[in-house]
Amino acid sequence: MLAALIVIASRGRLTFLADLYNFGAMLAFCMTHLSLIYLRIKRPNMKRPFKAPFNIRFGKYSLPLTALLGGLATAATWVLVVFTKPDGRNLGTVWILLGLGMYFYYRKKQAIAPAGKLEVEKVKIPEFKAKKYKHILVPTRGGKETQTVQMACEIAKVHGADVTAVHVVEVPFSLPLETPLYHRTVVAESILKRAEAIGLEFRIGMNLRTIQARTVDAAILDLIEKESFDLLVIGTVLSPSGASRGYGTIVERVLKNSQCPAWICCSSW
Incomplete structure (x- = not known):
């Protein structure tokens, strides 16, 4: 519904939709790269089935070059949109504020802390043995x-x-x-x-x-x-x-x- 309203508000201007897309996509890509870097720092010994190549060592941390370059590039593009594309900046900001409002409202309604963490704990069942079929x-x-x-x-x-x-x-x-x-x-x-x-x-x-x-x-x-x-x-x-x-x-x-x-x-x- 909201997407349809935005298309109508664009009045057929593809540049309007492109600016809005760049605002959201570059922000999301930048956060993805930052999340990867954060995990490498916060949990360096975590078991990883796949590890991105081309890593640079900073002290005891091994940071992926792809995430560093990708984070800088997407962050720079997002800043460029913010300063040079008023349509994407204004509507994108409203979109973020609306999303944050819905997030905090839902968490409050469910009596959940805004920054609450979910921890998964392994449960050991006595005398349980995984079945193997041959x-x-x-x-x-x-x-x-x-x-x-x-x-x-x-x-x-x-x-x-x-x-x-x-x-x-x-x-x-x-x-x-x-x-x-x-x-x-x-x-x-x-x-x-x-x-x-x-x-x-x-x-x-x-x-x-x-x-x-x-x-x-x-x-x-x-x-x-x-x-x-x-x-x-x-x-x-x-x-x-x-x-x-x-x-x-x-x-x-x-x-x-x-x-x-x-x-x-x-x-x-």
Whole structure:
């Protein structure tokens, strides 16, 4: 709203908007450079994942040359705007005063000191140990729930784990368990290839398994028990009434009897 009013007040003069932008932008850039210098002085031993190059040492402090030059340049440009651009100076000053007024009003309303500091303290939880996953099992169903495989790959990337994608071909009780089911096997291979392609996108090598079993849940539980998987990532599809129907009988039976933690990826239709 305020931005629209300022555009209207400019009456189409781009120089007016440019002066106002230079006033605010140069002040913000200058403060950014000063903040970096201040942190180098105030907290010289702070752990920094990235440190700006071209540093100059002043006693025990190492100050970045880029911040020194950038701070001087932006400060000089801001001073130039203040002395030579009355439109940018006047409206910019009003903008700053309005912002400060809103800031102090909010802090007073919330009973917070104007210059109050926020300190983050690390909380230690007794007997807490960060969980590390090394062997992740992700069952595939129809090949459409790709977010389940994506989630497994994301977790594997963080923990440096390996992922096994398995597709269970259910064999009817009227047939021997070893009965070749060629059509279902071809479909299973196609689904697993899709999972493998997702793994390649994440640069995760994926183990592909096709298993024939009487029931899906029994096959998954048997794999977890025999091959010591430490995480199961399983997907389920919820209908609009899914909240009352639960996650589905297969998923519920797996969760009830699984010997390892499980992450559920839900999607709706």
